Amino acid sequence: MNILVCVSNVPDTTTKVKFNGTQLVTEGVQWIVNPWDELAITRALELKESGAGVDKITIATVGLVGVEPTMRKGLAMGADDAIRVDSDPKDAFYTASQLAEVVKAGNYDLIMTGFESADYNGISVGAMLSELMGYASVGAVSAVNIIDGKLQIDREIDGGKEVLSVETPLVVSVQKGIAIDPRIPAMRGIMMARRKPLKVLAPVDADVYTEIVEIELPKAKSAVKLFDAEDVAGLVDALRNEANVI
Amino acid sequence: MSVLVYLENWDGKFKKVSHELLSYGKSLADKMGVSMFALSLGAVDSNELESLKAFGPEKIFIATNGFETLDNEVFAAAISQAAEKEDASMVVFSQDNVGNALAGHVAVKLKAGLVSAVSALPVSFDPFIIKKKIYTNKVYGHVKVNTDKKVLSLSKNTYEIIENPGAGEVEELSLDLPVAKTKVESVDKVTGKLLLTDAELVVSAGRGLKGPENWGMIEELAQVLGAATGCSRPVSDEGWRPHTEHVGQTGKIIAPNLYLAIGISGAIQHVGGISNSKCIVAINKDPDAPIFEVADYGIVGDAFKVVPELINELKKA
Amino acid sequence: MNFELTEEQKMIRQAARDYARRELTKDVLERDENAIFPTHHVKALGELGFLGMMTSPEYGGSGMDAVSYVLAIEEIAKIDASLAVIMSVNNSLVNYGLETFGNDFQKDKYLRPLADGTSIGAFLLSEPEAGSDATHQRTTAVDKGDYYLVNGTKNWITNANSASTYIVMAQTHADKGPRGINAFVIEKNTPGISLGPHENKMGMRSSDTHSVMFTDVKIPKENRIGEDGFGFKFAMKLLSGGRIGIASQATGIASGALDLAIKYSQERKAFGTEIFNHQSVAFKLAEMAIKVENAHNLCLKAAWLKDQHKNTDMASAMAKCYAADIAMEVATEAVQIHGGYGYVKEYHVERLMREAKLTQIYEGTSEIQKIVISRALIK
Numbered sequence: 001m002n003i004l005v006c007v008s009n010v011p012d013t014t015t016k017v018k019f020n021g022t023q024l025v026t027e028g029v030q031w032i033v034n035p036w037d038e039l040a041i042t043r044a045l046e047l048k049e050s051g052a053g054v055d056k057i058t059i060a061t062v063g064l065v066g067v068e069p070t071m072r073k074g075l076a077m078g079a080d081d082a083i084r085v086d087s088d089p090k091d092a093f094y095t096a097s098q099l100a101e102v103v104k105a106g107n108y109d110l111i112m113t114g115f116e117s118a119d120y121n122g123i124s125v126g127a128m129l130s131e132l133m134g135y136a137s138v139g140a141v142s143a144v145n146i147i148d149g150k151l152q153i154d155r156e157i158d159g160g161k162e163v164l165s166v167e168t169p170l171v172v173s174v175q176k177g178i179a180i181d182p183r184i185p186a187m188r189g190i191m192m193a194r195r196k197p198l199k200v201l202a203p204v205d206a207d208v209y210t211e212i213v214e215i216e217l218p219k220a221k222s223a224v225k226l227f228d229a230e231d232v233a234g235l236v237d238a239l240r241n242e243a244n245v246i
Numbered sequence: 247m248s249v250l251v252y253l254e255n256w257d258g259k260f261k262k263v264s265h266e267l268l269s270y271g272k273s274l275a276d277k278m279g280v281s282m283f284a285l286s287l288g289a290v291d292s293n294e295l296e297s298l299k300a301f302g303p304e305k306i307f308i309a310t311n312g313f314e315t316l317d318n319e320v321f322a323a324a325i326s327q328a329a330e331k332e333d334a335s336m337v338v339f340s341q342d343n344v345g346n347a348l349a350g351h352v353a354v355k356l357k358a359g360l361v362s363a364v365s366a367l368p369v370s371f372d373p374f375i376i377k378k379k380i381y382t383n384k385v386y387g388h389v390k391v392n393t394d395k396k397v398l399s400l401s402k403n404t405y406e407i408i409e410n411p412g413a414g415e416v417e418e419l420s421l422d423l424p425v426a427k428t429k430v431e432s433v434d435k436v437t438g439k440l441l442l443t444d445a446e447l448v449v450s451a452g453r454g455l456k457g458p459e460n461w462g463m464i465e466e467l468a469q470v471l472g473a474a475t476g477c478s479r480p481v482s483d484e485g486w487r488p489h490t491e492h493v494g495q496t497g498k499i500i501a502p503n504l505y506l507a508i509g510i511s512g513a514i515q516h517v518g519g520i521s522n523s524k525c526i527v528a529i530n531k532d533p534d535a536p537i538f539e540v541a542d543y544g545i546v547g548d549a550f551k552v553v554p555e556l557i558n559e560l561k562k563a
Numbered sequence: 564m565n566f567e568l569t570e571e572q573k574m575i576r577q578a579a580r581d582y583a584r585r586e587l588t589k590d591v592l593e594r595d596e597n598a599i600f601p602t603h604h605v606k607a608l609g610e611l612g613f614l615g616m617m618t619s620p621e622y623g624g625s626g627m628d629a630v631s632y633v634l635a636i637e638e639i640a641k642i643d644a645s646l647a648v649i650m651s652v653n654n655s656l657v658n659y660g661l662e663t664f665g666n667d668f669q670k671d672k673y674l675r676p677l678a679d680g681t682s683i684g685a686f687l688l689s690e691p692e693a694g695s696d697a698t699h700q701r702t703t704a705v706d707k708g709d710y711y712l713v714n715g716t717k718n719w720i721t722n723a724n725s726a727s728t729y730i731v732m733a734q735t736h737a738d739k740g741p742r743g744i745n746a747f748v749i750e751k752n753t754p755g756i757s758l759g760p761h762e763n764k765m766g767m768r769s770s771d772t773h774s775v776m777f778t779d780v781k782i783p784k785e786n787r788i789g790e791d792g793f794g795f796k797f798a799m800k801l802l803s804g805g806r807i808g809i810a811s812q813a814t815g816i817a818s819g820a821l822d823l824a825i826k827y828s829q830e831r832k833a834f835g836t837e838i839f840n841h842q843s844v845a846f847k848l849a850e851m852a853i854k855v856e857n858a859h860n861l862c863l864k865a866a867w868l869k870d871q872h873k874n875t876d877m878a879s880a881m882a883k884c885y886a887a888d889i890a891m892e893v894a895t896e897a898v899q900i901h902g903g904y905g906y907v908k909e910y911h912v913e914r915l916m917r918e919a920k921l922t923q924i925y926e927g928t929s930e931i932q933k934i935v936i937s938r939a940l941i942k
Contacts, residue, residue, distance in 0.1 A: 013382040013495075014514055024381075035496060069570055076574055092360060093353070115346065118382050123341070123362045123399075127318065127350025136427035137318045139347025152431070155316075156343060158256060158444065160435030162315075167427035173347070176496050177489060184581050187612025187625030190574045207392075209359030213375065214388035224528070224538045229547030232555040235527070238543055243525045245504040246447065246471060246560075534830045 001146070002056045003044045004108040006099055006125065007074055008034035008089070008117040009067035019215045024119075033070050035182070036114025038077075042179040043144055044112060045078045052146035056080045058106065062089040062098045068198065076185035076193035087203035090211070092120075096128035097206035103133055105201075108169060110151060115139065115173045120212075123173075130171035138166055142177035249275040249282045250334035251303070252325055254344050255290045260298070262444055263340045268301035269408040270400050271338045273367055275302075278336070282412070285328045287321060288313035299414030301407075307331075309419045316344060317426035322351030324421050329356060331419070334395070341399035342443065349399050358395035365404035365522065382495055383521045401522060402443075403501040442491065445474035448502045448523075450493055452478035452516075454509020454530060454549055458486035463553045464508065470560045476500070478510045494519035509549045512537025529553070568630070575631045578611065579638035587643040594645070594769035595914050598761065600725055601646055601769055609680015613639075613650055618658045622670055624678035629866035633811040637859070640815025641822065644918040645769035647815060651808030652721050653677060657684030657730055660801045661748065664789050669748050673728050685726035685751075686805075687717040687775060688798055694718070697732070697798060698741045702777060704733035711735070711747065711787065713755075713780040719925070723758055723773035727751050731777075732794050744794035748786050755780035766917030803876050805926050807865045810882035813890040813922035814858040820890075820897035820915045821851045827901055827910075844900055851893045858886035877939040883922075884932035890919035 011017055011029045018025040033041070041059065048054035059074040061067050062085040071082045083102050089095040103111060113126035130137030142161060143154035153164045153172060185193075227235045239246045251271035253264045268284060275282035284303040286295070289310045298306055307328050312320065325348065329337050337352055339345035341363045353360035361376050368376040373390055376398070380387040442448065449468040455461065461475075468475045475491060482492035493500055495518035505523040509530060510516060517540050520526060528541035529552050538544050545552055568576070587604060594601055608614055616632045618624025632654060640647035661674040676682040690701050702715025713733055729749045736743030749756075759774035789797055825848060828839035838844045861882035868875045894916035898905035905912045923929045 011381070013384065013518075017381055017384055019385060022387075069573070072570060073574060073577075092350070096350075096354075120380050120387070121363060121378075121382060122360070123346045124350035124353065124360050127347055128354050128360075130318070131322065131351040131354035137347065137351070138428065139318065140343035157433075157435070158343075158441050160433065162430050163432045163434070165429045165431055170427075176492070181585060182581075184578050184611060185574060186578075186610065187575065187616065187627060188620075190571050190578070191620075191626065193574075194571070207357075209353075209393050210361060210389050210391050212380070212387040213390045216377065216386040216388065218379075218384075218386060221540060222542075224541045224544045226538075226544050226546060229545055229552055232545070232552060232559050235543055235545060236556070236559045239504065239525070239527070243504075243542065245525045534832060536830070 001054050001109045002058065002107055003047070003054055004103065004106065004111045005037060005040045005044055005057065005059045005074070005079065006111065006113045006129070007037040007041070007059045007061045007071065008114070008119070009061060009063050009070040010034045010118040013118045022212050022215050031067075031070055033073055034114050034117045036116065036174060036176075038182040039176070039179045040112040040114055040174045041074050041077055041079060042181075042183040043174070045183055046179065047144070047146055053149050054146070058083060058108070060085070060099060060102045062087060062095045062203075064088060071198060072193045073185060075196045075198070076189040077183045078185075078189055081197040081199070083199045083201060085201050085203050090208045092122040092124040093128055093209045094206045096125050096132055098203055099125070099129050100132040101204050102201065103129070110144070110168065111135070111171045112144070113171065113173050115175045126171050126173035133169070133171070135169045135171050136166050137171040137173070138164060139173045141172040141174045144172060144174070144178060247278065247280045247335045248332045249278070249280060249336045249338065250285055250325075250329045250332060251282060251338045252285050252345075252348070253298070254340060254342075255286060255288055255294070258289060258291050258294070260286070260290065260294050261340065263342070263402050264298070265301055265407045266402070266405050267338060267340055267400060268298060268303060269410070270367075270405040272302035272408065272410050272412070274336055274338070277367065278371065280335075283307060283328070283332050283334070285325060287324055295416055300409050300411055302410040302412035303414050304412055306414055306416045307419050308416060309421055312423055312426070315426065315428055315430050316347070317428040318347050318351055320423050320426050322348050322355060323423050324419070325352050326355040327421050328419060336395070337397045339397070339399040341401045345399045349397050353397040356395045356397065357393060358397045359391035359393040360397040361389050361391060362399040363401045364398050365401045383518050401501060403503065403524060404522060440472070440474040442474045442476055442493070442498055443500055445500075446502050447471050447473035447504045447506075448476050448493070448500060449473045449506045449508070450476035450478070450510060451481070451508040451549075452510030453480045454511075460550075461487070463557065467506075467553055467557050470557055473504070473506070478513075478516050507537050507541070508553060510537055511535045512540060568634070572631050572634060575627065576634040576638055579613070579635040582608070582611065583639050583642040587639070587646060591643045591769075592908060592911070592914075596908070598763070598768040600771045601643070601649070602725070604646055605649060605683060605725070606680070608646070608650065612680070614653050614680040614683065615658055615678030616654050618662055618674065618678035622662065622674045622678050624658065629807060629869040630863060633807065633862045633866045636808055636811035637815035637818060637862070640812040641819030643769070644812055644816050644915070645767045647812040648721055648767055648770050648809070649683065651805065651812055652686055653683050655805045655808040656686040656801050657728065659804055660730055660746070660788065660797065663800075664793070664797055665748065666785070668785050669788065673748050677728060682727040683722055683725055684728040684730065685720050685722040686801070687720050687729050687731040689718045689720070691716055691718050691774070698795065700732055700734040700744050702731070702733040703737075704735045704745055704747065704782065706735060710784060711745075711782045713747070713749070713777045713782055715777050717775045719762070719772055720775050721770055721772055723775050724761070724771045729775070730788070732798055736792065739792060741795040742792045744798075745791065746788040746794040746797045747782050748788060749780070749782055753780055753782070765920065766914065767921050802927060803879050804869060806879040806883035806932070807862060807869065807875065809922055809926045810858070810865065810879065810886040811862045813883070813886035813919065814855065814862055816915050816919045816922065817851070817855045817858060817886070817890040817893040820894040820912055821848070821855050823910070823912050824848060824851065824897040824900045827904070838900070847896055847900060851896055854889040854893055858882070858889050861885055877936055880927070880932040880935040880939075883927065884929045884936065887919070887922035887929055890922050891916070894919040
């Protein structure tokens with residue numbers, strides 16, 4: 001079984017980000033593997049190491065040359081090879097269209113995407129890619145297992161989960177739970193990463209359906225209204241009669 | 247031209263968010279001067295269909311067979327066929343697990359630009375520009391959609407419910423569906439517990455509670471309020487509470503009317519998961535805890551004293 | 564000149580940072596409080612390759628440069644200095660010593676498991692009556708023809724209980740002074756070796772420190788490192804490189820304390836504003852930052868010299884002396900900025916202050932470093 005993990009290069013949104021017009025101010029930004037993609041790579045590696053029948057793990061990213069350190073991290077974690085489509089990921093449809101070309105040129109049984117990227121939070125590339133390919137897709141995936149050579153997918157539903165069997169090739173959008181913590185690359189992996197193949201493909205023509213034309217900072221929130229620890233009644237009254245939420 | 251709203255159901259009932267979705271769809275349709283249609287896939291109770299009329303759909307399309315299991319390709323085919331039937335220029339989903347899984351499929355089928363997790367009506371229709379939060383809730387992006395057709399998914403608890411009766415005639419669709427590739431082997435479901443993502447009120451607690459043995463008062467408070475329970479990441483990482491209760495950027499992103507954060511410091515990742523809540527209340531002994539920066543109301547005090555009093559106070563009325 | 568790190572160096576720093584923040588933070592307070600050895604962390608760091616960072620892949624190591632090593636130790640020490648010293652002893656003393664001066668038998672048998680992290684090592688030089696002055700060893704290794712017979716006591720031995728491989732200095736020819744000292748690689752479970760009680764230390768409480776007693780311990784001849792009488796020179800060479808590890812550890816402690824102080828100064832309010840907005844605090848932080856940056860650069864300079872196979876004696880002594888002294892200053896100021904909160908354990912800075920103190924004492928006190936530096940000045 002061959003696995004393709006689609007990886008986004010995103011700014012670390014747990015730190016401060018600044019904007020200049022519609023552009024992110026990139027100076028001082030720490031670029032990271034999109035957290036959900038990192039969990040997907042981790043799970044793919046776990047499956048491969050468990051001897052469940054994974055032959056090869058490939059990572060694919062749509063991005064300019066600056067994303068390569070992020071891709072190298074994926075290789076250092078243990079992915080076998082990498083493919084970069086040499087273009088900005090202009091929007092979700094454009095990105096999915098580029099990834100579709102990567103998929104067509106390979107032979108993948110399972111394609112994993114993080115459920116969203118931490119930059120545009122579009123939540124759509126996985127579903128778009130599967131539609132473009134005519135592949136089955138499953139969203140809200142919280143576990144991927146291989147049992148007797150067959151994929152078994154857990155999908156989160158309200159109040160629980162469904163255990164699914166799905167025809168391959170298959171695109172899954174994964175979320176937390178797929179792996180507990182992202183794999184930290186070992187020294188040996190870091191040293192080997194540079195020697196692993198990283199293929200660069202030219203982008204294909206594809207439509208751009210959406211674009212960000214303006215960035216608006218959220219309004220400053222009004223200050224918290226504090227009640228004394230002895231005045232719990234005051235808080236309850238405010239929730240009932242001022243905020244009207246209970 | 248029309249607006250099509252896809253309504254999810256669960257166990258024969260529409261999800262709570264349906265009225266909000268219809269209100270939003272109707273507002274969109276009115277602004278565009280077109281009709282709104284609703285679509286339901288799978289079996290639902292007839293009185294459930296009846297209840298939708300109050301929110302303005304001209305017709306309610308239904309299709310009952312073949313939708314027992316969510317197969318994204320099957321559902322997306324049905325939704326896009328319904329959209330094409332009424333020449334929908336706008337398809338609206340709920341931004342949740344199901345909506346997320348389907349919107350991308352439908353957008354590609356309709357050659358429509360997709361904007362997910364919107365929380366308000368468009369800024370303008372021509373050109374079509376709509377706001378959504380990006381960079382994990384840090385800023386709003388104004389997204390311009392270049393296609394004639396658009397697919398939107400609406401974040402929960404962001405649009406007001408407006409009653410606006412419509413004809414609501416129910417019409418069974420005949421559809422041409424692909425073969426399903428998804429098969430459910432088993433279902434593992436907790437019943438009887440209020441769902442975190444659906445709850446209007448959420449009581450959430452963090453490491454300030456010191457240990458899983460102290461969750462009794464949190465459960466009691468949730469019960470008194472009729473709220474669901476949540477927790478911060480360290481708490482679920484420590485195994486004090488199940489991962490399904492983890493609220494935050496990497497856990498559940500929720501938008502209840504009331505979010506009550508007890509002993510939660512309010513790390514940036516946690517705040518990312520609650521910032522759309524209507525009202526945030528923080529109880530924390532540390533006056534400098536960042537949670538107070540996002541809270542509407544707060545008490546600086548010991549949770550072990552404040553929470554029992556809160557329970558007493560709520561029981562009074 | 565080029566201050567840019569390579570992609571690999573950045574990745575290694577990030578890996579160490581991720582491990583430290585994610586895993587070490589969880590139980591560092593508890594391990595400090597109860598003086599618990601971080602067995603599972605040592606195993607995990609070994610698997611990641613941090614315990615044989617600079618050892619050649621030929622012997623199961625990671626084959627990294629000293630610059631990467633500095634970056635990794637700093638990141639670990641920011642959160643948990645005890646683990647950093649375990650790493651430092653293993654990497655820059657034991658592994659480096661065996662790889663550079665050991666024979667094939669020693670490399671194959673002892674270096675391999677040390678380099679891949681399956682076992683850890685200890686370096687036994689200090690004695691009850693010979694700490695800073697290592698020229699006189701009371702521990703003896705008498706040449707019995709087929710073997711050496713070792714007797715004596717070693718003090719303040721880091722990793723004493725958890726290590727399985729010891730490198731031990733002992734006097735073979737008392738009449739020759741320092742030139743009569745030999746170094747041996749000794750298995751900890753050799754009959755005749757016993758441990759004193761666990762030292763109840765002020766800081767670095769999670770690293771295990773004991774005295775080690777040798778009573779008629781028979782050591783095969785093939786376990787002597789280098790020629791007869793090479794021991795003192797060997798120890799000095801190792802300590803020169805070892806100082807880079809401790810200097811990086813001290814820099815990490817200072818840097819960790821600075822990070823906590825910056826964070827706290829932006830959260831804590833006094834007189835109506837975050838305390839960062841008070842110049843007395845802001846300037847203090849600026850001064851701390853200058854010191855941390857200086858220490859960091861001294862460590863990198865020493866590491867760079869080592870990577871270029873140049874003499875590191877003066878550079879590593881400067882880095883060690885300066886980093887240790889500023890670690891103490893910066894950690895103390897971090898406690899001061901935290902006020903009362905800084906004095907309680909929950910806020911970590913008091914622990915960093917306790918840990919900083921040891922860096923001025925072990926692997927050559929600050930005073931010894933100044934002797935090394937001043938002598939180098941007139942060479």
